[in-house]
Amino acid sequence: MRFDVITLFPDLFVPFLTCGVTRRAYESGQVEVRLWSLREYAEGNYRRVDDRPFGGGPGMVMLAEPLARCLAAIRAERAEAAEAQAPLVLFSPIGQRLDHAGVQRWSDSPAGAILLCGRYEGLDQRFIDRHVEVQISLGDFVLSGGEIAAMALLDAVARLQPGVLHDAGSHQLDSFNPQLDGLLDCPHYTRPEVWAGAGVPAPLLSGHHAQIERWRREQRLATTQQHRPDLLQAAREGGRLTRQDEAFLAQQGQQQP
Known part of the structure; x- marks a missing residue:
């Protein structure tokens, strides 16, 4: 299965994908992970990906346009049929809390998913309304970004793949x-x-x-x-x-x- 990760900090994933027992899933291709740096799809000299919120208030909001361009590039590379497209997943406080059954469903899904790691105060709601199909939460707390949540999902999925753990049945006793x-x-x-x-x-x-x-x-x-x-x-x-x-x-x- 393939997971594409949209992130402002792709380097955060390098040690995660190359260390520990679950690296076998990534090295073998059982779980393919593609990292997409959002700034590469931003315009201008500063590659800006965020701006101040309308109505005022603290923090910044991620711009819709760079996200849309990055998503379009991923869809083009995946070249999926419309009916078999991998869902775009946003890690969000309003999402369904991730549990073992949810991890098992992702593990059984051959299409995988596109994982969007938000930052700042969040995303422009218009992008969410148009493109996000699934929202997931790790619990009733807030992280600085979606990268840790994405790693948690990837790790949980990877350890369910055959041959990843030393004992093939180890995860069944979790x-x-x-x-x-x-x-x-x-x-x-x-x-x-x-x-x-x-x-x-x-x-x-x-x-x-x-x-x-x-x-x-x-x-x-x-x-x-x-x-x-x-x-x-x-x-x-x-x-x-x-x-x-x-x-x-x-x-x-x-x-x-």
């Missing part, structure tokens, strides 16, 4: 994954067996696989119940909790002060 019924993951331990006076939970040292898996399941249930009860409720409503799960949760509830 928090929020349907393989874990959408629950949070359990705690993990490694050597030494005792550290700072604290030992490893006995089930993990038992060598009994069924016992280990039950302990991990119960830890996922307990962690989710404590930190994200909304996820636990969704799993319950979806019929993904067993009687044994419910018995454990009931016991946990009785132990609460």
